[in-house]
Amino acid sequence: MGKKENDKLCIMIIPHTAKVKKFSIPSWLPKVVSIAIGLIILFLSLFISNLHNSYESLKEKYNIKAAQVNALKAENDKKNFQIFNLKSENDKLREKSAEIDYKLMEIDKLQRELEKIAGIQSPSRGKLLTKTQGLQDTESTDELRILIDTLDLKKKELQDFIVDIEERFEYLETIPDLWPTHGRLTSKFGMRQNPLGRGRQFHYGIDIANSSGTNIVASAKGIVIFSGYKRGYGRTVILDHENGYKTLYAHNSKVLVSVGDRVEKGQLIAKMGSTGRSTGSHLHFEIHENDKPIDPLTILK
Numbered sequence: 511m512g513k514k515e516n517d518k519l520c521i522m523i524i525p526h527t528a529k530v531k532k533f534s535i536p537s538w539l540p541k542v543v544s545i546a547i548g549l550i551i552l553f554l555s556l557f558i559s560n561l562h563n564s565y566e567s568l569k570e571k572y573n574i575k576a577a578q579v580n581a582l583k584a585e586n587d588k589k590n591f592q593i594f595n596l597k598s599e600n601d602k603l604r605e606k607s608a609e610i611d612y613k614l615m616e617i618d619k620l621q622r623e624l625e626k627i628a629g630i631q632s633p634s635r636g637k638l639l640t641k642t643q644g645l646q647d648t649e650s651t652d653e654l655r656i657l658i659d660t661l662d663l664k665k666k667e668l669q670d671f672i673v674d675i676e677e678r679f680e681y682l683e684t685i686p687d688l689w690p691t692h693g694r695l696t697s698k699f700g701m702r703q704n705p706l707g708r709g710r711q712f713h714y715g716i717d718i719a720n721s722s723g724t725n726i727v728a729s730a731k732g733i734v735i736f737s738g739y740k741r742g743y744g745r746t747v748i749l750d751h752e753n754g755y756k757t758l759y760a761h762n763s764k765v766l767v768s769v770g771d772r773v774e775k776g777q778l779i780a781k782m783g784s785t786g787r788s789t790g791s792h793l794h795f796e797i798h799e800n801d802k803p804i805d806p807l808t809i810l811k
């Protein structure tokens with residue numbers, strides 16, 4: 511019995527009032543229980559430590575992620591700033607483009623004025639070569655490309671126009687439309703009473719009277735084909751403008767150019783006088799077109 515009795519433990523609960531309660535449990539149970547508790551504690555502490563490690567690793571991961579998020583945020587801010595800058599660049603570009611467009615229109619206006627002055631048309635023939643309007647929605651790069659193309663076209667057009675104008679001015683230089691002197695217009699082109707005799711005769715030029723020695727200038731650019739004394743005309747200069755026009759300057763007191771000289775429009779060529787068949791100091795001025803005298807007043811400006 512003894513050994514069997516030893517294998518059991520007796521637990522008695524003695525309340526104040528009721529009967530004593532008595533349990534008997536196997537004697538190994540406390541040991542097993544304490545080992546189990548020990549194991550549970552060990553397990554729990556391992557679990558906690560594991561949990562702690564997991565937490566630490568999660569925290570670390572979170573920190574890494576947070577750092578990445580911050581980096582992304584910074585990147586985003588940078589991008590936003592760049593976008594803002596690009597937008598303002600774009601705005602500036604649009605502003606510039608509008609400015610250039612305005613300048614192009616101004617150039618066009620000037621061209622039209624020059625056309626009127628020179629009496630010619632520029633190569634664009636009145637077409638406006640400004641940037642197409644209503645391109646506000648296009649990409650600024652497209653707009654820039656269009657603008658560059660337009661500017662390129664305009665440059666070529668202006669180069670051609672300048673050549674045209676130069677040629678035109680070169681031609682205008684040879685048109686005898688400059689008054690050869692200043693003074694009083696005393697006689698016009700056409701039939702008139704002979705001032706030195708009887709009857710009527712044809713006057714092949716105009717007379718401009720002023721004091722002796724008044725400057726006489728070339729009415730247009732040309733070459734001197736006569737310079738000297740001519741019967742009736744006195745001291746005379748004749749210019750060939752090499753475009754069908756010739757001009758004659760008569761009754762001078764002095765001639766200042768020689769045959770073969772090239773003269774510019776407005777260049778001093780003689781001094782007014784009264785040589786030849788003349789009643790007083792004046793210039794007798796003739797314009798010949800294809801060797802026929804024409805009324806100078808139809809050309810002089």
Ligand SMILES: [Zn+2]
Nearest residue numbers: 715716717794
């Ligand atoms: Zn005359």
